[in-house]
């Protein structure tokens with residue numbers, strides 16, 4: 001039986017209309033026995049932790065950059081407390097989004113505040129970067145986040161040099177359903193060339209996948225590209241995720 005970890009799945013997404021437990025049951029049946037739900041809005045944090053009552057479900061509370069306007073002293077205090085919850089395995093998803101949300105100045109301020117909470121609590125980070133890669137990399141380098149707490153650049157689709165730089169900085173790359181696209185070129189190359197220790201899997205359901213089993217298809221594709229069996233791809237990516245989230249063991 002496979003043992004896979006979905007490092008990024010929005011089981012609490014409004015689009016699922018409360019069907020999160022059905023999705024979870026399907027995931028468990030496919031060997032996806034551990035899952036991380038990233039935070040998006042501050043108002044959703046309570047819901048994340050309700051879902052962590054289920055076996056194998058963990059939370060990464062945080063504020064998505066598109067909702068950076070929701071940041072406040074109260075949100076900072078709440079997040080600091082949630083970071084101490086034993087079901088918290090990371091702070092996420094945090095970052096910079098050059099397409100959605102408020103101006104990048106505010107986004108960066110909120111990102112830095114959340115990175116500080118991650119550093120204070122010793123938790124890794126789940127990063128969201130869209131059309132602001134250079135600036136996000138600069139902040140990560142400046143604060144030595146990769147070396148201190150590490151994390152995952154989620155939904156990676158960038159170039160091989162950026163992937164290699166992230167791995168050098170101490171981050172892992174969240175490989176998701178983009179890999180399954182016929183048109184995908186850069187991501188398959190990164191999956192082939194990167195150190196095996198940098199690869200973790202995600203569905204980013206419901207945005208990037210409708211079914212949790214998409215994770216198995218992604219693992220299969222990683223296996224093909226690396227010349228591994230599906231079991232090896234599962235073992236390597238699960239070990240990589242566990243090295244980042246020791247609280248899951």
Ligand SMILES: [Zn+2]
Nearest residue numbers: 008038093204
């Ligand atoms: Zn996400």
